[in-house]
C-alpha cells in the first residue's frame with residue numbers, strides 16, 4: 001500500500017483502473033475500514049491477530065499449491081482435491097489413534113496412500129477422457145469428492161473427531177512477542193510449509209520428472225513431440241497434489257477437528273488464495289494464501305466492530321472469499337502472478 | 346541402393362469424421378532433404394503429424410524399416426525422430442536453456458551439456474538469451490530455438506513444418522542455409538514442409554506436391570523447379 005502513494009498522480013489513476021489496481025483498492029478499502037478498530041484494539045491485539053492468521057495462511061498455501069499443480073498441468077480445477085485431503089487426514093488419524101502410529105509416520109503413510117489413490121484416479125477415471133473436453137472430467141472430480149465424503153462418513157461417522165497435533169501443543173508452548181502469543185504449532189506449520197515449497201521447487205526444477213511436468217504444463221503437444229509420456233506425467237501431478245493436500249489437511253485438522261466436510265469448507269479459501277495469486281503460479285498462490293488469511297483474521301477479529309456489520313460474524317470471511325474470487329476473475333483473471341486465465345471451468 | 350529412412354504407403358489420416366490424407370505414398374532416403382509443397386489445407390502438417398502418431402492414421406509408415414502406425418508418439422520420438430511443429434512449438438514459460446534440456450528428454454548419455462554448447466555456438470543469439478523465457482523471444486529466435494531443441498535429441502530424421510512462417514526474408518535465407526549445413530555436416534535426413542518453395546527446393550534433393558490430401562506430383566528438386574504447374578502455383582513465376 002505504501003507503493004501506491006509514491007506513484008505520480010497520472011500513472012496512479014491509470015494503474016487504479018487495471019486489475020491489480022482494483023484488487024489493491026478493494027483490499028485498501030477493507031483495511032482502511034478496519035483502521036479505527038485496529039487502533040482502538042492496540043498493537044498487542046493486532047499482532048495477535050496477525051499471528052493467528054499465519055497458521056491458516058500456511059494451510060491455505062499448501063492446499064492452494066495442490067490445486068495449482070493440477071491446474072498447471074491440465075487447466076482444470078480439481079474439485080476432488082479437498083476430499084482426497086480430508087480422507088487422507090482420516091487415514092492419518094485412524095493409524096494414529098487405532099494403531100498407535102507416531103503422528104508424523106501416520107502423516108507420511110497417509111500422504112503416500114492418497115498419493116497412490118490420486119495416481120490411480122488419474123489413470124482410471126481421468127485419462128480415458130479427451131483432455132480438451134473439460135466437462136466430463138470436472139463432473140468426475142465432483143463425483144469422486146462425493147464418494148470420498150460418503151466413505152469417510154460411513155467408515156468413521158459424521159461426528160467430530162479430535163485430531164492429534166503434529167507439534168508441541170500445550171497451552172504453554174508458545175513464544176511471547178510484544179505481549180502477543182506465537183504458538184509453537186504455528187511456527188511448526190510454517191516450517192513444514194517452507195520445507196514443502198523448497199521440496200517442490202527442487203522436484204520441479206532439478207529432476208527429470210519435474211522437467212517433464214513443466215513441459216506438459218507449458219505445451220502438451222510439444223511435450224509429446226520430445227518424447228514425454230504425458231499420461232504418466234499427469235499421473236505424477238495427481239499423486240503429488242494428492243499427497244500435498246493430505247499434508248495441508250493434517251496441518252489444519254487440529255484446529256478444525258475431523259469431520260467429512262472439513263476440507264470442503266476450507267478449500268474455498270485456498271481457491272481464493274490461488275485465484276488471487278494466479279492459478280498457475282506456485283509462488284503467487286503462497287502470497288495469495290497469506291493475504292487471504294490475514295484479511296480473514298482481521299475481518300473476523302475487527303469486522304464486527306464496524307457499525308452495521310456486527311451481524312455478519314465469522315461468516316463474513318466466507319463471503320469475502322467468494323467476492324475476492326469474483327473480483328479477480330472479473331478484473332484480473334490471471335491473478336497477481338499468473339500467466340493464464342481461466343477459460344473454461 | 347540408398348537406404349530408406351521413411352516410407353509412407355497408402356496413408357490415410359483423419360480428424361474425427363474428416364478425412365484429410367488420402368492414399369499418400371512418400372519416400373525419403375537416408376541423408377536426403379525432401380520438401381513437401383502444397384497450398385493451405387492441403388494436408389502437409391497432417392502428413393508430418395501422421396508420422397509422429399499425432400493424428401488417427403491407417404496405412405503403413407515405416408521409419409528405418411520399422412512399422413510405426415499404431416505406436417505411441419513417445420516411442421516414435423525414441424527412434425531418433427524430431428519434429429518442429431508449425432508455429433514452432435517451443436515451451437513459452439520455460440527458459441531457453443530448459444527448452445534445450447527438454448529437447449534431450451529421451452537421452453541418458455553424458456554429452457547433453459556439450460550438445461547445448463554446440464547449438465548455442467551455432468545460434469549465438471540463444472546463448473545471449475539462455476535464461477530468458479522462450480515466450481519472450483522474437484519469432485526468428487524462437488524458430489532457432491525450435492530447431493536447436495529438435496537437434497538436442499540427436500535425430501536421424503528431422504521433420505520441419507513451415508520453418509519460414511512469419512520470418513523476415515533475410516532470416517529465412519539464413520535459416521535455410523543452416524538447414525543445408527546441418528544436413529551436410531550431420532548427414533541427418535530432413536522432411537521439410539514449406540510454402541517458400543524457392544528456398545526449400547534449393548536445399549532439397551526431391552519434393553512432393555500435395556493437393557487436397559493427395560500427392561499430385563513428385564520429382565527431383567530440379568524437375569519441380571522447372572515444372573510449369575509448380576512454377577505457377579508455388580514459385581510465383
Ligand SMILES: Nc1ncnc2c1ncn2[C@@H]1O[C@H](COP(=O)(O)OP(=O)(O)OP(=O)(O)O)[C@@H](O)[C@H]1O
Nearest residue numbers: 360363365383384385386387388389390391392431
Ligand atoms: N485438429 C483438426 N481437426 C479437424 N480438422 C483439422 C484439424 N487440423 C487440420 N484439419 C483440417 O485438415 C486439413 C489439412 O490441414 P493441414 O494442417 O494438414 O494443412 P496444411 O497443408 O498444413 O495447411 P497450412 O499450409 O495452412 O498449414 C484442413 O482442411 C484442416 O481444416
Ligand SMILES: [Mg+2]
Nearest residue numbers: 389390391431
Ligand atoms: Mg500446416
